Amino acid sequence: MLVDDSLVVRSILAAILAESDAIEVVASVPSADNALACLDRVTVDVIVLDLEMPGMNGITALPELIRKSGARVLILSSNCEAGGPAAVRALSLGAADTLAKPGQGSFSGGFGKIFAERIVALSGGTRRHRPTGDPVAQRSDHKSAPTITHRPSRTPHCILIGSSTGGIAALNSFLKSLDDSVTAPILLTQHLPAAFIPFFAMQLQGITRRIVLAAEDGMVLKSGHLYVAPGHAHLTVVRSGDGEARIALSKTPARNGCQPSTDPMFASAAEVFGATAIAIVLSGMGHDGAEGARLIRARGGAVIAQSQDSCVVWGMPGSIVNAGLASAVLDPADASEYVNRAARRSAT
CATH class of the missing domain: 3.40.50.180 (Methylesterase CheB, C-terminal domain)
Known part of the structure; x- marks a missing residue:
């Protein structure tokens, strides 16, 4: 799932990920509220989340997104570039990884390769499918024995x-x-x-x-x-x-x-x-x-x-x-x- 208030950014990210057979973008939404609502209908393995969006910001939404989906969250934000406290806060709240969002016009080349590799690594390189009409699958709460x-x-x-x-x-x-x-x-x-x-x-x-x-x-x-x-x-x-x-x-x-x-x-x-x-x-x-x-x-x-x-x-x-x-x-x-x-x- 892609969560970013910019349609241009979401379109570019979707195009990058479409080049990998191991990745399927199942949802692309402009806000954290839309993302939470969407999780009632779709199952996701990885959420790409911006931090600065109108309405509920990414930091506020992060714990609920993880709780509701069980997904691994990659923070993609310009705040990550300088090592700002927001990125560290997101990691402490359970984000799996962070990546600096490049300026518009800089998404090609090295960024696209790194971005796709991070998504594949976080998803385990496999694509899950849920039959249409099935309830949203819940991740297992099973804990292995020590x-x-x-x-x-x-x-x-x-x-x-x-x-x-x-x-x-x-x-x-x-x-x-x-x-x-x-x-x-x-x-x-x-x-x-x-x-x-x-x-x-x-x-x-x-x-x-x-x-x-x-x-x-x-x-x-x-x-x-x-x-x-x-x-x-x-x-x-x-x-x-x-x-x-x-x-x-x-x-x-x-x-x-x-x-x-x-x-x-x-x-x-x-x-x-x-x-x-x-x-x-x-x-x-x-x-x-x-x-x-x-x-x-x-x-x-x-x-x-x-x-x-x-x-x-x-x-x-x-x-x-x-x-x-x-x-x-x-x-x-x-x-x-x-x-x-x-x-x-x-x-x-």
């Missing part, structure tokens, strides 16, 4: 989180369920442009009592703190001569092409924290984190992969599971309880 094959035997000294597309909502759920008694520093690599990071850190600070900081080179890791990769460099950790664990930012290209990348963060933590590290891989495209997770497990640490049914995109967590590296496969709230239990059991 799978746990290994629990840490030592108090966690560092918690590491890698996340990408669809991961911010999962991250919020994880943090809200994490006990205050879990004081180990948290290192977070979220695939976001550098311009988004200040707003992202502010949003995280609003949902946790931990002190949230954009990581800077040389920072000493402290209990009760959450450090966010800055967007222009990898967040890694080293043991300095004074025995302190410190942040070391790195711009050495990662083999997977991501910057920031989860792999260098995991790899460095495996070296510094060994069996006292717990790594968590949340929703995201690709396989960032798989190489580093292998090192975490080799040093005795634990690796949690987000469960497939709770993911927007199971690429990153799926690569952990498929490589046999997962200590546990859990939804975000259960992942929090896994960490809570590790801290409680080790403290007794």
